Structures are given as structure tokens and as C-alpha cells.
Amino acid sequence: MFAKVWSDFERTVRVKLLSFKQWWQAAFPLSVSNRMAADDYNPVSLRHKSKKKSQRGNVTMSRRRISVKQLGQPDHQGWLYRKKESKGFLGMKWKKYWFVLKKTALYWYTNQLAEKAEGYIDLTNFMVDVAIECRKKYAFKACHPQVLMFYFAAESQEDMSLWLNKLGLASIQYEAPRQNAATECYSEASDHEEAESTEIPPPPYSEQTLQDTVDAPSQPGTTHQGSLPPPYSSTASSKTNGSPSSPISTMTSESSASSVSKQRQSWSDVNSQSLPPAGETAVVCQVQVHLHQAPQEEGEEDDREEEEDRPSENSGLQNFSNSSGPKEESSTADQQGDVVAAPDNRDDGNNSDEMEKLYIHLKEASLSPIGDRKPSTKREFRASFVKRCKNKNINEKLHVMRVLNSTLKSKEADLQAIEQILSDTDLNSEKFKEWKEANAPLVQEICIKLDQQGASEAVNPAASTIAAQVVETSI
Amino acid sequence: MSFVPGQPVTAVVERIEIQKLSQGPNLVLGFCIGGGIDQDPGQNPFSDDKADKGIYVTRVSPGGPADVAGLKIGDKIMQVNGWDMTVVTHDQARKKLTKKNEHVVRLLVTRKTLEEAVKQSMSRPGPS
Numbered sequence: 001m002f003a004k005v006w007s008d009f010e011r012t013v014r015v016k017l018l019s020f021k022q023w024w025q026a027a028f029p030l031s032v033s034n035r036m037a038a039d040d041y042n043p044v045s046l047r048h049k050s051k052k053k054s055q056r057g058n059v060t061m062s063r064r065r066i067s068v069k070q071l072g073q074p075d076h077q078g079w080l081y082r083k084k085e086s087k088g089f090l091g092m093k094w095k096k097y098w099f100v101l102k103k104t105a106l107y108w109y110t111n112q113l114a115e116k117a118e119g120y121i122d123l124t125n126f127m128v129d130v131a132i133e134c135r136k137k138y139a140f141k142a143c144h145p146q147v148l149m150f151y152f153a154a155e156s157q158e159d160m161s162l163w164l165n166k167l168g169l170a171s172i173q174y175e176a177p178r179q180n181a182a183t184e185c186y187s188e189a190s191d192h193e194e195a196e197s198t199e200i201p202p203p204p205y206s207e208q209t210l211q212d213t214v215d216a217p218s219q220p221g222t223t224h225q226g227s228l229p230p231p232y233s234s235t236a237s238s239k240t241n242g243s244p245s246s247p248i249s250t251m252t253s254e255s256s257a258s259s260v261s262k263q264r265q266s267w268s269d270v271n272s273q274s275l276p277p278a279g280e281t282a283v284v285c286q287v288q289v290h291l292h293q294a295p296q297e298e299g300e301e302d303d304r305e306e307e308e309d310r311p312s313e314n315s316g317l318q319n320f321s322n323s324s325g326p327k328e329e330s331s332t333a334d335q336q337g338d339v340v341a342a343p344d345n346r347d348d349g350n351n352s353d354e355m356e357k358l359y360i361h362l363k364e365a366s367l368s369p370i371g372d373r374k375p376s377t378k379r380e381f382r383a384s385f386v387k388r389c390k391n392k393n394i395n396e397k398l399h400v401m402r403v404l405n406s407t408l409k410s411k412e413a414d415l416q417a418i419e420q421i422l423s424d425t426d427l428n429s430e431k432f433k434e435w436k437e438a439n440a441p442l443v444q445e446i447c448i449k450l451d452q453q454g455a456s457e458a459v460n461p462a463a464s465t466i467a468a469q470v471v472e473t474s475i
Numbered sequence: 476m477s478f479v480p481g482q483p484v485t486a487v488v489e490r491i492e493i494q495k496l497s498q499g500p501n502l503v504l505g506f507c508i509g510g511g512i513d514q515d516p517g518q519n520p521f522s523d524d525k526a527d528k529g530i531y532v533t534r535v536s537p538g539g540p541a542d543v544a545g546l547k548i549g550d551k552i553m554q555v556n557g558w559d560m561t562v563v564t565h566d567q568a569r570k571k572l573t574k575k576n577e578h579v580v581r582l583l584v585t586r587k588t589l590e591e592a593v594k595q596s597m598s599r600p601g602p603s
Contacts, residue, residue, distance in 0.1 A: 470509060470514075470515075470518050471509065471511075471514055471565050472507045472508070472509045472533050472534070473507060473508055473509075473565065473569045474506070474507040474534070474536075475503070475504045475506065475507070475508065475569060475572050475573050
């Protein structure tokens, strides 16, 4: 009982101190004052509440003199490897450090209890990306034009995606300061995926128009980790008319796609009649997205609405929306990125750039101008890889799709073989025998299949004599 | 012995009381059982419904306590001393029957002939 009271008190005090600290830091941005030693992950330190009143007001003091505890509540933390190249020594060592991210500052320590940070970088205006060039698994990098490149590696795919998210957000904090409130709001959501995404979308979604989405791309589009644009939080006009308006969201940058932002991709079809190309593009995008949307209610609504929308669209784009269906998700992201660009064009004149849009979409869906499938270019593979690394779900789905594709191909090949023998008009036992020998594995498979089918009726007794003997107990 | 899923099982049963026979350290009943929810019901030669996973009497040793008590081969055991036998594993059934400190087991068994006998007596016109 007392423990509970104490922990409640503890929590409230900590919250207050944290808010004070943030105010303090906001007021004195260069100081690194951390009065509180609030520490979530290290319960031992709960007892000694910042007995160390270190001289934090001193600006000239090295920024590294912050113990892990003094950082307080971090935005993210965890073990990461850092690539350390010793000059002269031909080696790339990956050293493991405890990384703590606080807003835009990234500190790293040899361990969680370190008194002084081994290193610190301010991530503003850094470019955070996956590092394919590194041999190390789950490696990513942070680069800056003036500062040298930092390489990091996580221990798992999830960790890497998380860190990429977080670091990316840190890097944009100062790129777009006025978006702070909104982006933070969505950055949290994008990290806590399903949980929060169900909360945030419904209100802004219900009242969005295409005009708002046009505004979206005009925001600084250099955000690397696509956090969702502010128009959500600042819905200007709301046209909730009778027509089914599926929620809108757009990506500010085309390359990044956190899973939640993907889940929120959708187009408002408020003006679907007046903008057939847009509507169709919406259809195309939606084909991908809603397949992977978490079971949120708006998601389900979307699916239903999409079902209605799709049959109503009957244009040349229809076939490519179908063919882009099995395509990887990267193309979705690209499409969506391009669709973001499209509204810009739409600003000029609704139907004037249809051809251009069509061409862009075809290109993004890896189709040649006449609608055939073009093989993916290396660039597309790379882009797809980048997206995959950031999002485990996409990666898994991509793998599933690839597996399915190759299975399909092999099955088709089998079918060909069978077709070959069946379509032979003057088949005789000789030929059949030859064919059987030539396609022995296939024949085996067929036999097994047949056995399995007959198993339920005929094979059962046979199987059970082998498997389950009659058990008789004499008593 | 018809089993309608979802409906309570009804059957015409016979009460059989078996006095266990001491054979040295063991108590013997003189019959064998087969079946159980963990067994394959398709192999049961005595059941009408080949999905019936109940406990059936597969052998009765002639002259033994079960035979004397009137247990017949092919009987389905519904209860043993009040314990249900229709939805038990083979081993559970065995255990209920072979309790060391019980010298008497009272079974409720059912067989096709019983049902038919009852049906016949019901259809036969009664004395007016």
C-alpha cells in the first residue's frame, strides 16, 4: 500500500521535474542541466534522487559529461553497435554502446550506468538511412554534409527500424520546427503502430478534402522518415457531404514508409467524379494499402468503400491497377509518393495532365508505356530494399510474395509438363513410361496428392493399422 | 445408441454388478475394454457409429466375474460406479475400473439388443 503511494508520488514528481527540465532546456538551449536523476530502466537509482547537483549551467563544459541517469526520460535507447575505424589500423571494429536519444541529441555510453558519455552527436539535419554498403547486418548510417559519417548497427530488424525512425525524427526536429507538435504526435503514433494509430486517425480523417492534401506536399518534403503532415491536425475546410469520403493521408516523402503511414494511405473520394484520374490513382494506391491495414474501423470502411469504387472505375488504368496488385509494396510507396506529386499538378488544371500522370504511374508500376511489365531496375530494387529494411512487415510480405511467385512458376512448369503428355494424340504406353521417368518427381507428387485425397475414405484403415493400434486392456 | 451432437445422450442401459476376483495381488474383472477418446474409433468392430469413441467390451473371459455378472462382448460401458465412461480416455476408463480398494464395480452398459427389445415392447400393443 505504501509502496503504491510512494510510486504514485514518485511518478508525479518525476513528471513535474521532467516538464520543468524541458522548460529549462527550452529556455536555455545550450545548457545541459539535468537536475533529476529519474530513471525508468534502472530501478536502483530511484532512491537517490539527484544528489549530484553538478554544475550544469556551465555552457563551456563538455557536453559529454552527462551520465545516463541524468538524461532522464529519453526518446529512445538501446544497445547499438558503432563502427569504429581506427586510423592506421586496417580494421573496422564494431563496438557496442548503450545509446540514448534525447530529442535531437544522441549520446552513447559504454554501459547503462556510465557517468560520462563516450560520444555525442546532434542529429539535426543529419540524413539517416540504411547502410547497405556495410557488411554488418541491420546496419544504418547517419550522414551530414559537414560532419563525417556515422555507422550504426542494430541487433535485429525491429531494432533497426525503430532506431531509423527515431533518429530520422530527431534529424527533422529542427528542419521543420513549426511542425513539431504535429509531427511529434504522429511520430509517436508511427512508432507505437497499431495502438496509437487507432486513436489518431479518426477525427482528422473524417473531414478532409483534396485541397488539404494539395497543401501537404508543399511542406518541406525532405523528411526522411515519413511522418505525416500537419494538415491532419489542422483541417481547414471540412466537406463532409454525402459521398463516401474515405480518409486521406499523404506522404510527404516518397521514400520512407513507416508501417503506420502506410496504413493511413487513402484518398478522399469526395470529388471522385470530377477527378477521374485522381480517383483511379486512389484506387491503385488503395489496392495495396488496405490489404495491409490493421483492423481499424476506418480501415474497414475504406475496404468497403474501395470495393464500391473499384468496379466503378473502368479505364485503361484498371488493368494496370490489377497488374500492380501483385507488385511489391515499394511500388505502392512510390505510387503514393508520386500521387503526392500529382496533386501539385492538379492545382494547375484538373484534367490537363492526365497523360503525364498516366505515364508517371505506369513508370512507377514498372510497366512500359504500352502496359507490359517491365523488369525492375536496379534502382527500384534498391528503393524497395530500403523500404523493406525499415518495415519488417513489408519485408515479410515481400518474401511471402516472392515465395508464392516462385511456387507459381514452378507449378506452371509442372502443368506444362503434364500438358505435354496429355496433348499427345498418339500416346502409347512406351511414351508414357518415358515421360514418367523423365518427370519422376512430378509423378511422385501427383501420387501423393491422390493418396491424400483418398485418405479420408479408403486409406484410413490402412493408415490406422500402422499408426494407432487397437488398444485393448484386460482388466 | 444413437448420438446426436448437441443433444443429451440417451440409451437403454442395463445395470451390471461385477464382483472383482482376487488373483494373488490383483483384482481381476475378467474382461477387456477398447476405445476411448484418445483412440481410433474406426477400428471398433462393435460400434454402430464408427465415430463413437466410447468404451466397449472387446472380450469377456468365460467364467470370469464379468461373464458371471452378465457382461456381454460388444457392450458399451456408459458408467462405472457413477463415473461417466462416454467421454474418457482409454487409460482413464481403465483406472476407474481397476481401483484397488474397490471390490465391486457397478456398470451401466448398453447394447443394441437392449434398444431393440425396448422398441419392440413399446410397439407391441399393450393390454387394453
